[in-house]
Amino acid sequence: MPKPELMQNNFDEKLLQLLISRIGDYAIYMLDPNGYILSWNQGAKNIKGYQDEEVIGCHISIFYTTQERRENVPGNNLNDALKNNIHESQGWRVRKDGSIFWADVAITTLYDDDGFLKGFAKITRDITARKKKDDQKTLVNAELERRVKANTDKIIARERRFRELIENSYDGISLFGRYWNVLYRSRSAARISGWSNEERAGKRHDDLIHPDDLPMAKELFARVLTEPARPVMATYRTLHKQGHYIWIECLLNNLLNDPDVEAIVCNFRDVTGRILAEEQIREKNRQIGSILESITDGFIALDKNFCYTYVNHRIGEMLGVDAASLIGKCVWDVFPDAVNSSTHKAFKQAIEEQHYILNEDYYPPLGLWQENHIYPSPEGLSVFIRDITERKLAEASMQQSESNLRSVFENTDLAIVLFDMDARLQSFNNNARRLADRYFKAELKVGESAFYYCLPERVGDVKHILQKLRRRSPIVYEVSYPITAELTQWFEVRWVSVVNAQNQPVGIILTLKDITGKKQADQERDRMTADLIQRNKDLEQFTYIVSHNLRAPVANIKGLSDLLSDDMKPDDENMAALTALDTSVGNLDKVIIDLNHILQVSSQANDTLEKVSLPLLVDDVKSANSQLIQKNNVKIHCDFSEVGELTSLKSYLYSIFQNLIVNSIKYHRAGVEPVISIVSKIDHNKACLYFTDNGKGIDMQRDGLQLFGLYKRFDLSVEGKGMGLFMVKTQVERLGGKISVESGVDKGSTFKLEFPLK
Template identity: 35%
Template sequence: MVKLHLKNCITNREPFDFEAVIITSKKKEIWIRSIGTGEFVDGVCKRVYGSFQDISSLKETENRLLSLAENLPGIVFQYVINIDGTDSVRYLSGSVSQIWGFAVSDIEDNLKIVWDRVNAAGDFEEVQASIMKAVQTKSNWRSRFKYVLPSGELRTHLGNGTPVFLADGTIVFNSIILDITQEVKNEVLLKQASTMARIGSWEMDLINQDKDDMYWSPVIKEIFEVDQSYKPKLRRSLKFYIGDSKDRKQQALGLLIKEGVEFDDEYQLLTDKGKERWIRCIGKSEMANNIRTKIFGSFQDISDQKLAEERIRKALEEKNRILESIGDAFFAIDNDGIVTYWNKQAELILGKKKEELLGKPLWDVYDYLTDTDFFSQFLHIRKTRQTTNFEAYLPRLNIWLEISGYPSEEGISVYLKDITLRKEAVIQLQQANERFEKVTEATNDAIWDWDIINQTNYRSKAIERFFGKSALTLRSSNELWKDSFHPEDLPKIKDSIYEAIANPSCTRWELEYRIYNEKGKTLYIVDRGIIIRNNEGTAIRMVGAMTDITEQKELQIQEEKLMEDIVQRNKNLEQFSYIISHNLRSPVANILGLISLLQEENIPAETLDYINNSINLSANKLDEMIKDLNDILQVKNNVTEIKELVSFKNLASDIYVSIETLIKKENAIITWNFSEAQEMMTIKSYLHSIFYNLVSNSLKYRQRHVPLLIEITSQLINNKIVLLFKDNGLGIDLEKQNNMVFGLYKRFHANYAEGKGVGLFMVKTQVETIGGSISIISEVNKGTVFRIEFPV
């Protein structure tokens, strides 16, 4: 820099004036100001001369001032009002960009950008008016106004300035702008908090007044329910206080004024509108040169708090009254085991007076309990912080107690009930039950005792024979129906027993139903009970016995089934007899008629041949019928054939192989899917015959012009194996044929294919013989579906 200034001076005749740092011979830095110019002769610089000035102190002062200006929390500047009415700013420093949102150079070039932000906040006219007022009164300028930053954020600024009036008419304000946004927010929050908390301030100047004028904030005037224009005075304000509050307040104010004794007390007053209120009043004072100059303080409306305290006090009194009057013993201990409450019943049961326990550790007084379950349970409550109910025996007092411990933040609340009599009764009952159990072990019946009032149900150990070893002998009424009752019978059981209980005139109940034992077997039960009622007829207890009648029931079912089978066989026999008599009559009649012709004389040879041929034809037809009837009788009589596990897939494959030539000849497609049910235990020859007859039927009664499709599938539905045989053959007119589809010698397409009308009759007979049922869905020229169902 120095070389450049010297070069320009010598070459371009430019004088110089600059500031720089130099290092002295003693290695010390100092600031200097150098001023110089050149001396030229005939255009040539002959010498350079000038001066050096040590400006270190001036520079240090300048740097300090600059640092101070840059670190001010606001903006320092001069606001200039020119004689032509225009305005501008100069010497801007401080947090300019943070507070106004613009660079210093932009503002110095165009102050309007700042005024536009003030105008956007709505305070432009107010700020201008405050400046004009300061000019007119030649007083300091002070204004609080809103400012919108370029980002849109709304801020609050505080401006202060001192005007200087120059000789040429220019007015200069030495000014500072502070961002007081947070302070304003705090003021609003404080005002809101004071309003919400109903806190107001008061003060009284003891020096600069002759009278007893006071200052009350707006909140205090609201508390006293006076108008905001009300002028409070010290003596006059005492009229609002009632009861002893007036004297106490007067005394407290006197001591505060005379001796500076501060106070913080609660007073009761009557507002200007006649409402009673409680207030908290704080009084303090200020001293100057040993003279008390001012008293001040605050009022707070604590009416709601006092009402709450009164409610709490009454609630505590009510609680104590209840705790002292209840039949249960009650005491409370804190987290250190110190007794904090001990009611009268606790005194009676535990044998210690309240005075002996309050404020003392419980386990010091009852130290002999620290090795018992009683003490362990309390440690458990304190550790888990969970409500606990338990029973304990106190040997020294020879009593049984039912104890409930309720943990809280403060400690444990304990309820005690003397259950000695009940416990002794339970022991006696247990002994009686033991005797009762011995008796019930001698019977297969399960004895039960239902306490309807206490909702418990006791059952003898024999219940395990019914529901299994997991069955509880004692359970609540809500758990009663969780045992393995048959789902179809459970609603009936509930309805029946509750209906009996609800009927005041009913004293006995009996019902037969089913249950499942632990192996899943269905048991048949007959349950009988006697209902015990109180004087009002309300059922309070029910005792009874469950008897296993499975063996008798199964015999009964077998008998009923056998009877149904006999009845059905008789019906079938009647039908069979009718069929025999009807179908055999025709060929027999033909034979008899022809034989009668043979008895005539002189029969021509030609006629004789005809008669012989007709007799042979009728005899063969009769023989075929007898064979068919014999096959049917064989089906009905061979039920004793051994059953075996038959695979549907293997059976279908065997049949396919046996008639494969015919299948290919008819261009038929047969598919099967037995994924849902793959096999069953049955008579294999019967099932083979059923499959064979149904497949043969589909091949026989196909549609000539349509490729034959046969589908065989299995399903497992509601514990039943379902076999479906579906084809797209000729179909059957079920409306026309009605119930004759499975009849003997019933043919539906006699002109279409050969047949005797025995196949479907045999299928139905075999299906029913092995315990199944068969049905049909069919539509002419669309196909047929045979549905066969077998129980699993």
């Protein structure tokens, strides 16, 4: 029996092995004294990628890089562990897939109770992420040290440069205390004002400001004191030492609370020359503006980017806009339709070539004809714009009749002839000339009478036409001319009066349009329609003959079958065959009856249309099926508020309602009382009828394509022939409508019927 302490040791060892095998974040495994792998835990699999059978028995050198194996790093690590009982190091290690990771490694020696080396325990941890973070931190710290040194050098250099700039700046710089006492003035401050530092120190700040600017300046100074660190810009006049006032532009910044400054900083410059020049420019602009506003032409000034810098009021009148609203906008943004126009090209040419250009252009969005006088300069364009719309319209009006008429004459497929009110030829196009050569064998001549070209039998008709045209009634008719024995050319002839400004007839236009192709297409369509009608009649007649001629033979066969059945004993060996014959004859008889029913539907298509009341129609169906409705406790709800009646064939509608209602009752769900809803709606000039029930429903994915087929049945638990929905679809389509279904198994069905309102 094992000793208790031995059992306890075995238990502890197994527990330790179990614990190690479950550790997933550390690779923990045993090595023999020569460095060969004896065990492999889950963490080792996760980190190194090897399974137990792939790595046990292998030397640990497989985890080291090629360079480290050459340098015998694995052996040195084991020797170090032997010397010190433990070896700890970090370095790159290789996974099974060849990728490397930064590992934290600890190798510990293991001895037995007698002091003999049993091997090594090796623990490896993947610290690649920490390695990257440490490397990044090292790089960042080095970069920060480099930047600090560089910035320190820059600050020292900038401070020296700043001092030099302040003392030699063209602008004046002054530092004031809280009560506007001078703390510092640069050399430029004395140069600008003429006052030395000693002289300026003896003057009050307000005493140097022009009386007219003093209220504004005091308000400005007060705002500077109440809004620290917020720069304030101002322009005002100050007294020069020589006794005159100069204009200064200053920027004040309250830095009294800044411990490095503790002053109000004032940067200023002498802008007297600029202010006086601006005043002179404003005065000249006022004079020029007065001139430009008084002229009758429009005037605009554009910069080099074609943006408006000036627009006179006449331009606003021409364009129908506020002239001031155009300032600062690009002319091509305001009028995008003018891009690539003649004006656009002229503006660009004037800028590029710097010479005067005159152009005329039409701007369709405004219906505006303009004459542009374009004067370039290095700064942009000055353009005088004259509205010439009336002149252009007058010119166009003079040319319109002749150009339009000639364009229509020679670019149309019509043959056109113009006559005066005395029926004398005034003008004609090439098409008319060719037709006259072909059909009249005569050349058209200006001044010739229309009757010269008429056939004798047509003279009376032409005179009648001319009389009607005097009442300005256009006349249209068709005429044909034989080309060959087999071919005839057709024309649509149109006579129209031409009236003057007083609405009086002054001429006649005769046009002939070749409609031979249309006539041939109409004749072919009529022939095909007649052929289809005849084929349909022949087919119906054939079906009628077949169905009626089969009835007598089928009835005879059925009678003979019944006689033989009566005379034959039940145990006769021919009884089964006779029974099968009787069944087949019965089925054939049903098919003939159904065929006759379908033929009756076709023949009813010629019934008289009448207004059919939908509520009364439902009442008729309910009355005819009262016992079926009561037996199954059926509830029928109707809403015909939108469409209460239809102009249609009552027999068709009755059959449709009958089939849909009876089908909903026949195919109701067991244990569920049938509920049928019939609702009418109007949708885009169509009357829509919705028949909804709560029955068994239809598997549309399986049966949807064959739902309306003849003799198609999908629920054999209920007696039927598969005729109902076929008849419904046939009758709906005969009425010019269409039918669709939405359904699901055990979800009921909705049949949607659409009929034209007219």
